[in-house]
Each structure stands twice: as C-alpha cells, then as structure tokens.
C-alpha cells in the first residue's frame with residue numbers, strides 16, 4: 050500500500066539526525082499514550098472489568114487501588130436516622146457510622162439504604178408498617194433532591210456508574226423485612242416503582258409467608274404459596290431477593306425457586322461464627338450457584354466466634370441501665386429505642402473485646418475458598434448496630450478493608466470484584 054511504501058522511502062531519504070528525531074518523537078508519543086490512555090479522566094470507570102489494561106500504569110498502593118475501585122455498600126440503617134433524628138448527612142456527624150463527608154473520605158461510591166420496619170413498633174403489616182417504609186423512602190429521595198451535588202438517586206448499575214463519573218454517591222433503596230408489602234402482591238410493584246431494588250422477606254420476626262432466623266416459628270417455616278408468588282413477582286420485576294435474616298427453610302425455598310441471582314445483603318459465615326443469622330457452607334454453595342453474592346457484614350456479633358455469648362452476658366449486666374435510659378426519655382417509642390441503643394453502644398465498647406477488620410476478611414476468605422471471588426461483597430450494617438470493628442468503625446475507614454485484602458494476597462482485580470464489581474454484575478442480571 051502507498052503509505053507503507055512512502056514510509057520506506059522516507060527512512061532512506063531522511064538524514065540520520067532527522068531519523069533519530071523521528072524515532073524520538075515516536076517514542077515520546079508512545080510514552081504519552083501509555084501515561085494518558087485516551088483521555089479517560091476517571092480511572093474508576095476502567096475498573097471492575099476483568100481486563101486491567103497493561104497500557105495503564107497505575108499506583109499499586111492500597112489507597113490508590115481503593116480509590117480506583119467502585120465501592121458499593123449493600124446495607125446501612127441511616128434512613129432511620131434521617132427520619133427519627135433529622136440528621137444532616139452533609140455534615141460530618143459526631144456520632145453514628147455514616148454521613149456524606151465520611152463516605153467521601155472512605156471513597157464509597159454507592160450506598161443501599163435499608164428501609165427497615167420494626168414490627169414490634171410499627172406492626173408486621175397494615176397501614177402503619179406501610180407508612181413507616183414510605184416515610185423512610187421519602188427521606189432518602191429527599192436527600193438526592195436537596196443535595197444533587199452530592200447524591201444521585203440510583204436504581205441500576207448504570208446509575209451507579211453515572212454517579213461515579215459525576216463524582217457523586219449513588220443512593221439506592223432496599224426493603225428490610227417484607228412487612229410493608231402487607232401481604233399484598235401488588236405492593237411489591239408499588240415499592241419497585243418507588244425505587245426499591247431489593248427486599249428481604251423477613252427481619253427478626255417471621256411473616257405469615259416467610260420464616261425468620263430470629264424467632265422460634267422461623268425454624269420450621271419456609272415460604273408458603275404466597276411467599277413463592279412474592280419471589281416470582283420479584284423475579285419478574287427485577288427486584289433482588291435478600292436472604293439476610295431469613296430462616297434456613299426459607300433460605301432453601303428461595304434459592305430453589307428464584308430464577309435470578311440471590312443475595313445476602315449483610316451476613317457472614319456460620320462456619321466461623323455460629324449464629325443463626327449467618328450462612329452455612331452448603332447455603333453459600335447454593336447461593337453462589339444462582340450467580341448471587343454474599344455481602345459480608347461488619348458487625349462483631351456475626352463475625353467473631355463466641356462474641357454473641359459474651360454480648361448476652363453484658364446485656365444482663367447492663368439491663369437496669371438500659372431500662373433507666375428508656376424510662377427517663379420523655380419522647381416517643383422510637384426516641385426511647387434510640388436512648389436504649391446509646392447505652393448499649395457505650396457499654397459494649399467498654400465491656401466487649403474489640404474485633405478488627407482482619408476478621409471481616411476471614412469471612413471473605415472463607416467464601417472465596419468455597420465458591421471463588423465472584424460471589425462475595427460487602428454490607429456494613431452501619432447505623433444498624435451498636436458496635437463496629439475497631440479499625441473499620443465508620444465508613445471513613447473503608448480503605449482499611451482494601452489494605453487488609455491486599456495484605457492477604459488479593460489482586461486489584463479481586464478487590465474490584467469484592468468492593469462492588471460482583472454486585473454490579475448481579476444488578477445487571479436483574480436489569481429489565
């Protein structure tokens with residue numbers, strides 16, 4: 050071809066020094082291309098894909114790797130703080146585990162806000178349960194409406210990627226406990242239309258249609274016919290099914306009937322910490338087979354062997370203190386609960402042994418050894434627990450998780466999957 054011929058001719062006719070200059074220019078151009086590949090200013094967008102480009106030199110220190118990853122936390126209880134305490138998440142709060150300032154500091158990209166209806170306070174169904182869920186959803190939606198410079202209300206993997214491109218935090222919704230659907234199938238679509246993208250059929254109290262790991266009836270209760278129709282409806286809509294909190298029979302009914310990948314938004318491994326809330330190895334295998342993800346919780350009670358028994362002892366010791374705090378709080382039932390939790394928070398910190406991020410990675414490691422690195426993620430349960438791990442105490446310390454993963458030999462590609470890539474895959478599988 051003509052250009053090739055021309056190049057050959059040029060090589061012969063150019064003086065030696067000009068040929069050297071040309072070679073230098075080519076070398077410089079190549080180096081510039083290596084340093085600035087095709088003007089993609091946001092390195093995060095190149096991550097969470099399998100192929101880490103060899104042409105892209107990147108810092109290999111833990112913080113740089115953490116910053117490049119898309120980090121998705123599947124579960125915080127901060128919506129209740131927004132509603133009950135009217136906290137301003139734009140400020141760095143002096144208490145709790147989560148706000149926009151600390152989320153930015155921890156390089157979090159997407160946060161699922163749990164819409165939790167406590168059945169003891171709001172009913173296991175009915176108008177009050179629905180209102181409680183709707184009010185929390187409204188506070189999260191208002192967050193994005195009032196502060197669009199910080200938050201982007203998201204319902205899909207594409208929305209999360211857009212938030213990353215725009216330097217915002219994606220805010221997403223998940224329903225914890227199916228109480229708010231009030232045993233009516235049409236309400237599943239109602240919540241989907243409000244932006245909810247996952248639901249757990251039960252929290253610590255069983256519903257008529259699904260058993261919980263937190264009560265006696267749940268031990269033998271799986272999904273009834275209505276429960277199975279809820280799973281079908283969620284599959285039809287593209288709403289993820291969350292097995293955190295459900296009982297063992299309910300877990301098995303869900304994985305055996307769902308046609309879409311099943312997730313646990315905030316759970317850990319029973320093989321390490323033997324509590325009913327955690328998943329057995331068989332369950333982890335079955336969940337992975339659906340293509341799903343176990344998002345490991347950061348709560349010591351579900352992480353550390355024997356910690357739950359110690360906590361029960363402490364609960365007895367501090368019982369009078371907790372009651373006193375509740376009795377002397379003049380506010381509503383919700384305010385009394387907040388007062389009780391403040392005492393627990395203080396006393397657990399004083400009386401229980403610290404647990405650190407290394408234990409979280411023990412659970413991640415266990416899941417990876419069982420089913421590979423494609424089926425594990427993270428779900429902190431921040432603001433839903435009275436105590437957190439000592440070196441991942443708030444969202445600001447999220448880079449410590451990446452640091453520990455790298456120290457244990459995980460690659461950047463593995464870290465990308467664990468922090469959020471696996472959940473992006475599952476969300477894409479649900480996209481309609």
Ligand SMILES: [Zn+2]
Nearest residue numbers: 225294315433
């Ligand atoms: Zn929970």
